[in-house]
Amino acid sequence: MARIPISVVIIAKNEEDNMDACILSAKGWADEIVVVDDNSTDATVAIAAKHGAVIYRRTMDNEGIHRNWAAAQAKNEWVLYLDADERVTPELQQEIDAVLPATTHVAFAIPFRTYIGHHFVNHSGWYPGSKTRFVRKSKFHYEEVAVHPRVFHDGSCGHLTKDIIHYGYPDIAHFLASLNRQTTLEAHKWVNTGRKMTMLIGFWRTIDRFFRSYIGKGGWKAGFMGFVIAYFASLYQIMSYIKYYEIINGIKEKSKP
Numbered sequence: 001m002a003r004i005p006i007s008v009v010i011i012a013k014n015e016e017d018n019m020d021a022c023i024l025s026a027k028g029w030a031d032e033i034v035v036v037d038d039n040s041t042d043a044t045v046a047i048a049a050k051h052g053a054v055i056y057r058r059t060m061d062n063e064g065i066h067r068n069w070a071a072a073q074a075k076n077e078w079v080l081y082l083d084a085d086e087r088v089t090p091e092l093q094q095e096i097d098a099v100l101p102a103t104t105h106v107a108f109a110i111p112f113r114t115y116i117g118h119h120f121v122n123h124s125g126w127y128p129g130s131k132t133r134f135v136r137k138s139k140f141h142y143e144e145v146a147v148h149p150r151v152f153h154d155g156s157c158g159h160l161t162k163d164i165i166h167y168g169y170p171d172i173a174h175f176l177a178s179l180n181r182q183t184t185l186e187a188h189k190w191v192n193t194g195r196k197m198t199m200l201i202g203f204w205r206t207i208d209r210f211f212r213s214y215i216g217k218g219g220w221k222a223g224f225m226g227f228v229i230a231y232f233a234s235l236y237q238i239m240s241y242i243k244y245y246e247i248i249n250g251i252k253e254k255s256k257p
Contacts, residue, residue, distance in 0.1 A: 004100050005031040007074035008082055011067065012048075013038035013060070015084035018167070019047040025087040025165075027051060030080070036070040044084075063185075064142040064149035071137045081133045085167050092162035096134065099158070106139035106155030107132050114166040116175060116225075124229045125217035132157060133164065145193065147185035175232065183236055187243035202241030210234035 008030040010022060023033055035048040038060040048055050056073055060066040071079045078100065082088065092110065099108075111128030114121050121127060132140075132151045143149040169175040190197055213219050213233040219226030245251075 003097065004078060005076045006078045006080060006096070006100075007032040007034055007076040008080045008088070009034045009036065009070045009074055010048075010053075010082045010084055011036055011038075011060075011070060012040065012044050012084040014040045014042045014044060016040075016043040016047060018084040019044050020051075022082060022084045022087060023048065023051045023053060025089070026080070026082070029088070029093045032075055034070065034074050036066070036073065038066075062144055062146050064144040064146075067142045067149070068144070071135070071140075074137060077136055077138060079135055079137045081135070082164070083166075087165040087167070089163055089165060092160065092164065095160055095162045099160070103158060104156065105158035106136045107151070107153040107157040108134040109157060109159050110134060111161065111163045112166050113163040114168055116169045117171050119225055121225070121229065123217070123222040123226050124213045124219035124233070126229070128163075130159065131164075134160070145189050147182055147189055172228070179232060179236060179239070183239040184243055186236075186240040187247060190240070190244050191247050197241060197244050199241070199245075202238060202244075205237040205241075206234045209237050 006029075008026040010019075010033065012019060012035055015022075019035075023035075026033055033048075033051070033053040034056070035045075035053045036056045036058055037045050037048070039057065045055055045057075054073070056070075058066065058069065067081065071081070080088065080096075096108075109130040109132045111130050112126075114126055114129065132153070135153065136155075139154040141152055143152065169178065189195075210230050210233060214226060214230035219230045222229075
């Protein structure tokens with residue numbers, strides 16, 4: 001049976017430190033590599049061009065819209081989404097090639113092996129932490145919201161067993177910077193979608209997320225790092241609520257530009 005062509009779509013902004021390794025992880029396997037660049041000011045685009053990627057420049061107005069637009073630029077029906085700090089492993093490539101010709105699924109969830117610095121986070125619910133990233137683009141779309149968009153697919157979703165490697169956080173400082181950005185977007189999403197949040201709900205979710213991560217998902221087994229990740233999971237909730245409170249009480253603008 002003939003091999004089904006695959007496009008790899010990479011979302012990037014100022015990723016010169018990651019772009020080379022990201023593209024090389026897919027180059028030679030993918031039939032097409034598409035890079036959608038959000039106005040990078042570093043060497044991201046030059047590196048992508050060096051590897052022969054198809055390059056588009058587009059400002060990310062909204063994560064869900066941006067990802068849907070990016071997939072629409074791919075020439076092939078089957079698309080593997082990557083962020084620039086992610087790598088597709090040879091084992092995953094082999095698994096996709098093996099299952100794709102006979103599959104009836106329209107999407108596949110893939111395990112994520114995430115690192116903070118050199119620490120592989122294999123606890124607190126982070127691993128396998130599967131995400132739906134390999135899809136038939138005509139049967140799939142993201143919810144058009146700014147952060148943590150849900151996925152929708154017109155058909156069944158399979159589950160692959162080999163990993164995408166995610167070098168998302170070089171250190172704790174980068175983790176905290178990401179937490180700050182994500183909670184700002186989360187607060188605006190609550191406002192813009194009309195979600196009603198109260199102080200009681202905000203505090204309950206803060207407590208619940210800590211114990212869910214640290215006890216329910218086994219973070220305690222990982223020692224100090226398990227505690228740190230549980231603490232940050234709870235911090236995400238209270239920071240989001242505080243920023244939401246700022247917006248609805250007129251302390252800050254009511255919607256993100």
